[in-house]
Amino acid sequence: MPNHRKRRPRVGLTDMPEVVMKNILEKSNFQSILKLRKVSRDFRNFIDDEKPEFHLEIIGIHMTSEQIKIFLKGLSENEAPHIEYQKHEKGCQIVCSRRTKSKTYLLENEDFVEVFCREFEQIMSHQKNSVLLSFSLTAPNIPDEFKRILKAKPIPIKTQIFAMTTKTHSQVMDVLPHMNPKYLKELCFYSSANSPHKKWIFDGIVESDQWKTAKTLEAVQFFVDVPLKNFHHFSAGNYFVNAVTAEELFELKENYLNSNKLKRVFIGYLDEEPLKEQELHALFGKPYFPNPRRKVDRGRWYFRVADTDTVIHLVLYFAKTLQFSLVKLNTPPIQY
Template structure:
């Protein structure tokens, strides 16, 4: 029986087309000739989603886990572990010890190959850009991937580098978790090529400097703004009432304030302004509780619920049947 290397190219290409990416990754490590053939063939890995996680050091054996889902919804897990003799790679029940190999170098070599050969669009890509994984950023910049949903934990500069490295026409959902508290201007966000095409936008540990009205094009969002006025909230309400794609928008903020006004006086002042702009609430949660307003959405069986409290406001689209009786 001929070995893999003795088979005709047509047969080898057929084998590759029927193999999942994990099998191809293993085949690349059999020998140099097989690796060269696979790299020349450039098979599409057809990965559906991918997530990279670091595991805290256990007895000085740090690990990196990579989770994949293929287009056939098969789940795979590859673990790269530092070993006293080199790198231990765990794929399901299969354990491979690569002597005299560094686990980080092995991981980055595989990632570089995967990023290069992933031609189809990733439905989801997530990772924590720790100090161990900082080189992933360079791999992403070298081989930008098409992805629909990005979830990343990193510092501000790294997150913006990643956003600038993604294909803007495909990215629809961005979950950005900043490792240190920071600020960003609306202008910096609007300068991103993906900004206008994003449909969902979630941030944590980030304060946005500017008007909340610049964020009204999302179907879903969770953000923190330095300051929000009642007038701006009213404009957002009008935007969402006329947006067929709108679902949910949550905005946190440093409470509206005026110099020289006590907290108690500020509460009265702000609530009076809300009453002037929005009318009496349908649900009044008291001084510190949520106040809710319901508005019928034109040409729809849904309702826009606006909730307000001291540190955040929420707009959410709800079916009319879920609204308390006689609320509107």
């Protein structure tokens, strides 16, 4: 007897109600969304229109004159892909790597910088609401196309940590203003020139909202020549300045005593001439030495934090460095 039952038509992803498709995308990580985007033209258009959140945690970019690498990590992912956009004689070669596996594609007659910038712009359009833990950029020179994308981005990048390695201070100001100051907690600046005596002009940087709202600073492999008062709001840091005076250290100490937010700050300086022993002793009192017969530093001072069981500890080392830290009260003598 013939079977007259009608076969039900197959239902694909694009045939599902819009609310179901949105729910699928909301529960997918960024790698799954990118794969779903390749399923069909309709699904790709739907994803491009809806722009589901990627929920990225870390973005790391490394630029050279021959290639650009990007590292992406989502909130719930152990594996993170590395994508390389390489300059090729025929165009742009893309290498996608994950652990021991990798795939290579060649886009003929395409510029590797332009391809990267297009894809970076696409990625960031899906990072609207969630806040990155870290956004890092290593680039001796910032490509003009990348600058254009940052300027055109309607929403500044939301990240808790911004780290940048580059040649000069001017490159920093091409990128720093495009970080959302509301979410910034830590700034890290590194010089790719490997010259510890290179001077960076920080005048514009210290005036930025990003600088003023961050609480942790690391600026090494170069020195800056701005007054120490510009660093008062950092509760943790590691940075190098041209010189410090006893008066500046006294103001910094008073700032830490009043704010009670100090964790640990390490300061290096090039010129020790302005830091006079006589002025130090006049402002801070006589230093304490753990072992007077064998002095390992220029002196240590302790200052009680009012209404707490902690003290501000200042150590002045011989190697043109000093350190402020917050320690418990069970310490050697206290200066008031």
